[in-house]
Amino acid sequence: GQNIDQPTEMTATEGAIVQINCTYQTSGFNGLFWYQQHAGEAPTFLSYNVLDGLEEKGRFSSFLSRSKGYSYLLLKELQMKDSASYLCAVNNDYKLSFGAGTTVTVRA
Amino acid sequence: KAGVTQTPRYLIKTRGQQVTLSCSPISGHRSVSWYQQTPGQGLQFLFEYFSETQRNKGNFPGRFSGRQFSNSRSEMNVSTLELGDSALYLCASSSQPHTGLTSGANVLTFGAGSRLTVL
Numbered sequence: 136g137q138n139i140d141q142p143t144e145m146t147a148t149e150g151a152i153v154q155i156n157c158t159y160q161t162s163g164f165n166g167l168f169w170y171q172q173h174a175g176e177a178p179t180f181l182s183y184n185v186l187d188g189l190e191e192k193g194r195f196s197s198f199l200s201r202s203k204g205y206s207y208l209l210l211k212e213l214q215m216k217d218s219a220s221y222l223c224a225v226n227n228d229y230k231l232s233f234g235a236g237t238t239v240t241v242r243a
Numbered sequence: 244k245a246g247v248t249q250t251p252r253y254l255i256k257t258r259g260q261q262v263t264l265s266c267s268p269i270s271g272h273r274s275v276s277w278y279q280q281t282p283g284q285g286l287q288f289l290f291e292y293f294s295e296t297q298r299n300k301g302n303f304p305g306r307f308s309g310r311q312f313s314n315s316r317s318e319m320n321v322s323t324l325e326l327g328d329s330a331l332y333l334c335a336s337s338s339q340p341h342t343g344l345t346s347g348a349n350v351l352t353f354g355a356g357s358r359l360t361v362l
Contacts, residue, residue: 166345177247177333177353178286185345222286226345230299231276235285 137161139234141223146240147213155208155237157223166226169197169208172236173219181208181221213241245270247354249334255360261322264357268315268336274298275317276341276351277309280331289332292317293340324361331356 138160147153159167166185170178182190184199184206196209210217220236248267256262268275277289288301292311309319315336321328335351342349 165342166349168345168350170351177355178351179353180350183345183347183350224286226341226349228299229341230288230291230301231341231349231351232288233278233286 137225137227137232139223139225139232141221141234141237143235144238144240146242149213149215149241149243151213153210153213153239155210155221155223155239157206157208157234159204159206159223159225159234161204161225161227161232163227164201164204164225167197167199167206168224168226168231169195169206170222170224170233171219172222178222210239215241215243217241247334247336247352249332249354249357251357252355253358253360255362256324257362258324258326260324261320262324262359263318263320264332264334264359266317266319266334266336266354268317268334269352272336272338272352273315274337274340275311275315276335276337277317277319278333278335279303280333280356281329286333289319291340298340321359326361329359329361331358 168183169181172178182197218241222236223234274293276291278286290300311317333356335353339348
């Protein structure tokens with residue numbers, strides 16, 4: 136089986152930094168993805184990690200530690216439009232398994 | 244480049260009926276995955292098709308089935324609907340299926356979903 140855990144909700148102020156953690160215990164591991172989903176919309180791809188370390192893409196960065204079964208998504212210089220749900224997903228057993236998602240609310 | 248198209252967007256059914264949902268992937272994408280999304284469970288994997296073959300299936304009862312056509316379009320069917328089947332059904336396409344390797348070819352592009360309400 137698999138277990139992918141993320142905090143349910145996080146709140147931060149515009150311009151601040153927020154870190155969304157994701158821990159996983161899965162029967163296999165071939166990579167980890169982060170997706171963003173605005174309310175009422177489809178999820179959209181943010182980043183993926185295969186090897187340990189940090190991947191930076193503009194204001195968003197994602198980190199992976201395979202030995203710890205741990206990843207985080209770092210959102211810098213938060214903007215109001217970043218208010219959304221952030222989904223962690225693990226590629227394992229030839230499918231993508233998602234966590235329940237973290238709802239981030241950005242306040243002015 | 245057109246995105247992933249799902250039809251219908253909204254539908255209401257009653258218990259015991261069956262429903263068929265359609266998904267047209269991005270042109271050139273041959274892998275189609277289906278997910279069920281509910282507020283409590285998040286995205287749950289239903290199945291993945293590649294080149295008309297089901298590559299993998301999630302932990303759903305046999306009432307949930309799917310298929311893929313030669314043009315990569317996919318359909319999923321739910322028979323004998325139950326109240327608990329009310330959900331957003333998301334289809335996603337990628338150029339390659341999920342394998343032992345992760346790359347940009349596995350990145351999923353999602354459709355807007357089909358919201359099913361079972362009364």
